[in-house]
Amino acid sequence: MGHKKSFTDDPKVDPAxxxxxFKTGIGVGVVGLGITAATLxxxxxxxxxxxFSWLTAFTFFTTIALGGLFFTILHxxxxxxxxxxxxxxxxxxxxxxxxxxxxxxxxxxxLHDIYHWTHEDAVATDTILQWKEPYLNxxxxxxxxxxxFGLWIAMAMFFRRNSIKQDESGDVALTFxxxxxxxxxxxxFALTLTFAHFDWVMSLDPHxxxxxxGLVIFAGAMMSCYASLALIGLWYTKNGILENTLSxxxxxxxxxxxxxxxxxxxYVSFSQYYLIWYGNIPEETAWYYLRFNEGWGWxxxxxxxxxxxxxxxxxxSRHMKRNRTALAIGAGWMLLMHFIDLYYMIMPTLHHHFAxxxxxxxxxxxxxxxxxxxxxxxLKTDAVVAYRDPQLDASxxxxxx
Amino acid sequence: xxxxxxxxxxVAEFDNPGALLEAAHKVQEAGYRKWETWSxxxxxxxDDAQGLGGSKVPWITLGGGLTGFTIGLTLQWxxxxxxxxxVIGGKPLFSWxxxxxxxxxxxxxxxxxxxxxxxFILNKLPRPxxxxxxxxEFRGVTDDKFFLSIEVSDPKFDVHRSKAFLEELGGRGVxxxxx
Numbered sequence: 039m040g041h042k043k044s045f046t047d048d049p050k051v052d053p054a055x056x057x058x059x060f061k062t063g064i065g066v067g068v069v070g071l072g073i074t075a076a077t078l079x080x081x082x083x084x085x086x087x088x089x090f091s092w093l094t095a096f097t098f099f100t101t102i103a104l105g106g107l108f109f110t111i112l113h114x115x116x117x118x119x120x121x122x123x124x125x126x127x128x129x130x131x132x133x134x135x136x137x138x139x140x141x142x143x144x145x146x147x148x149l150h151d152i153y154h155w156t157h158e159d160a161v162a163t164d165t166i167l168q169w170k171e172p173y174l175n176x177x178x179x180x181x182x183x184x185x186x187f188g189l190w191i192a193m194a195m196f197f198r199r200n201s202i203k204q205d206e207s208g209d210v211a212l213t214f215x216x217x218x219x220x221x222x223x224x225x226x227f228a229l230t231l232t233f234a235h236f237d238w239v240m241s242l243d244p245h246x247x248x249x250x251x252g253l254v255i256f257a258g259a260m261m262s263c264y265a266s267l268a269l270i271g272l273w274y275t276k277n278g279i280l281e282n283t284l285s286x287x288x289x290x291x292x293x294x295x296x297x298x299x300x301x302x303x304x305y306v307s308f309s310q311y312y313l314i315w316y317g318n319i320p321e322e323t324a325w326y327y328l329r330f331n332e333g334w335g336w337x338x339x340x341x342x343x344x345x346x347x348x349x350x351x352x353x354x355s356r357h358m359k360r361n362r363t364a365l366a367i368g369a370g371w372m373l374l375m376h377f378i379d380l381y382y383m384i385m386p387t388l389h390h391h392f393a394x395x396x397x398x399x400x401x402x403x404x405x406x407x408x409x410x411x412x413x414x415x416x417l418k419t420d421a422v423v424a425y426r427d428p429q430l431d432a433s434x435x436x437x438x439x
Numbered sequence: 440x441x442x443x444x445x446x447x448x449x450v451a452e453f454d455n456p457g458a459l460l461e462a463a464h465k466v467q468e469a470g471y472r473k474w475e476t477w478s479x480x481x482x483x484x485x486d487d488a489q490g491l492g493g494s495k496v497p498w499i500t501l502g503g504g505l506t507g508f509t510i511g512l513t514l515q516w517x518x519x520x521x522x523x524x525x526v527i528g529g530k531p532l533f534s535w536x537x538x539x540x541x542x543x544x545x546x547x548x549x550x551x552x553x554x555x556x557x558x559f560i561l562n563k564l565p566r567p568x569x570x571x572x573x574x575x576e577f578r579g580v581t582d583d584k585f586f587l588s589i590e591v592s593d594p595k596f597d598v599h600r601s602k603a604f605l606e607e608l609g610g611r612g613v614x615x616x617x618x
Contacts, residue, residue: 308539315536318529356493436483 045430047283049205049421055277056417063411070404077397089148090388091401096145097239097380098262098402099409100138101255105263106131107190108227108256110197114213114220119432123280123288124267126424129201130416131266132194137412139187141405145238146183149176154387155244166245166321174241186234193223201424208426231256239380242387246325248314253306261299262376265369268292272366274422283423286360287436293359296372300353303379304346329382333392337382345375377402444617447570448473448590449601450577451610456482459585462608463488466587469604473593477571477586496557503553504546511545512538570618588616 074091077084109128113121121128150156155174161167167174197216204212232252240251248254271289274280314322329338349372358364381398424430453459456478463476467490476485519525520532530537559565571577571588580586587610589601598615605613 312536312539316528316530355497 045283045423045425045434047280047423047425049423049425051279051417051422053418056414059414060411060418063407063409063414066407067404067411068407070400070407072404074397074400074404077395085148086151086388087395087397088401089145089151090385091395091397092141092144092148093152093238094377094381094384094398095401095405096138096141097235097384098377099134099141099405101259101376101380102262102266102409103131103134103138103194104190104227104231105259105261105266106133107135107194107197108224108231108260109263109267111193111220111223111227114197114216115224117217119429120288120291120436122427122429122433123283123285123423124271124292124433125427126201126420126422127267127270128263129194129198129424130413130422131263132190133198133416134409134412135187135190135194137408139191141408142183142187146180149179153179153241153244155241170244174244179237182233182237186230189226189230193226201427202420204424204426205421210428213428228252228256231259239383242384243325243328245321248310248322248325250306250310254303254310257299257303257306258376258379261296261303262373264292264296264299265372265376268296268365268369269373272362272369280423283425283430283434285434285436288433289362289365290356290359293353293365293368296369297349297353297359300346300349300372304350307345328386328390332390334382334386337378337392341375341379341382344371345379349375446591446598447616447618448588448593448596449598449605449613450571450574450586450588450616451605451608451613452576453585453587453610456480456585458609459587460484460488462587462605462610465608466589466604469595471589471593471595473590473596475588475590477577477580477588479581479583479585495561496554499553499557499561500550501553503557504550506553507545507547507549508542510549511542514545515541570616574614574616576612 074088077088077091080087106128109121110125110132112118113125113128145152154160155167155170156176161171172178196219200212200216203209232255235252235255239255240246240248268289271280271284271292275284275289311326314326328334349368352364352371353359353368358368385398386392451462453462459476459478460482463485466474467488476482476489478485515538516533524532526532571586576584577586587605587608589596589605595601602613602615
């Protein structure tokens with residue numbers, strides 16, 4: 039209203055900056071994962087540690103990439119306008135799914151070290167596992183993983199390619215086409231995300247089950263996607279990229295969504311715990327019993343406070359979400375907490391007694407290096423914002439009250 | 440003639456939200472304090488143009504939420520563990536786990552009450568009568584008309600000068616409204 043703004047920024051990043059980021063990322067990745075791989079030489083314990091550290095880091099970055107994919111789908115599904123300025127960044131996060139597919143290969147190699155249900159002798163003496171065998175068997179597990187990654191990569195490529203096509207042609211029909219597919223993609227996304235994490239994380243304890251588990255992962259994924267967007271947006275604007283496109287209101291929006299999903303995570307995580315606590319059935323409580331004892335209880339308390347209580351108050355006010363430093367701290371903190379949350383789901387299967395290992399850190403740093411590098415590679419080739427999106431104007435004009 | 444009525448203020452009509460926003464900027468710059476804009480829908484940027492600070496409603500919401508939290512928690516603890524201790528389903532007389540849903544719901548409920556009623560109170564609602572109701576054109580404000588009013592009680596108010604000022608800003612049909 040009287041504040042008509044039009045896109046004035048350079049849609050491309052300085053290639054030298056992207057190149058620098060790419061090289062740094064590759065460097066950190068190679069060194070980090072190289073050091074992590076040293077555990078493979080440390081006997082059975084080291085090998086187990088390697089695969090569990092790898093799985094934790096892998097899940098962390100896969101959920102961020104999946105968050106980016108769903109952000110894109112959601113944008114088209116609800117015909118959002120506020121998120122137009124963020125859409126390309128989310129598409130680029132989802133564009134890292136092929137990288138995650140490659141990083142999944144070590145998990146396939148370590149299947150026997152990670153998943154108890156792959157041990158035939160264990161299944162032979164365990165009626166529950168025998169009962170679950172039609173689903174939890176190696177062949178079907180691998181086939182499902184291929185399908186999950188196939189669908190994710192197909193969806194990520196579909197949205198990203200059409201979006202980049204629009205950069206050239208400005209054709210609005212492309213937007214309508216993506217909108218047409220969005221509801222179907224939403225269904226595919228919901229099912230694949232849920233079953234993928236049933237397979238990769240929940241089946242670590244093959245006796246245990248929780249139907250809300252997919253939702254807990256989804257909440258963490260979306261929260262860390264918005265946290266990543268906020269951090270990337272802060273980095274962009276600090277480096278003079280998209281200064282006039284990503285307004286304070288846009289950053290505020292990303293922060294709001296991150297805050298919202300922090301609360302949603304608490305809601306669904308508590309729902310999972312609450313029913314198990316109330317039902318008090320041994321096959322369900324076993325999962326929490328392991329995570330409440332031998333030092334893991336303190337990690338649980340740290341997750342409860344760090345993932346919900348503290349950020350709830352820290353990020354609540356409008357002032358904090360609009361302050362660049364506060365937002366950077368909040369978003370970085372939420373990413374850390376998402377990692378600890380996943381660590382708390384995965385690692386107790388390996389270490390019944392809480393025992394942090396340096397490989398946990400090197401794995402996540404190394405994989406993070408590669409994740410950033412492949413994100414930066416996209417910045418070199420394509421525009422960093424969907425600058426001919428018909429709704430970009432609306433997203434720039436928009437300001438939060 | 441019946442009893443003498445006091446004047447309430449001047450009201451001017453503007454053509455569209457953009458014109459109203461522009462006028463609001465200028466009225467604010469001119470140093471008026473007791474004035475208001477009226478439109479059928481919220482206008483982006485109007486808070487800034489009117490120099491309105493942050494709303495006080497969130498604080499009332501927070502107060503409501505904390506009250507609900509405290510009541511929910513103490514109610515369950517006092518009734519279950521103090522006033523009428525009864526073991527149900529082998530659960531402890533009080534534990535934070537089962538207290539969460541009621542505490543949460545009550546926090547939300549009272550936070551929502553705080554928001555709605557806090558907004559009512561701060562807006563001095565319900566208000567069955569307002570001087571502007573007498574303005575013949577004003578009922579169009581719920582449909583397609585945009586108004587700006589300056590009250591007599593504004594220290595800068597002067598019938599002639601303020602009227603000229605509003606006309607200069609593009610206000611049409613500037614009228615003096617009685618209380």
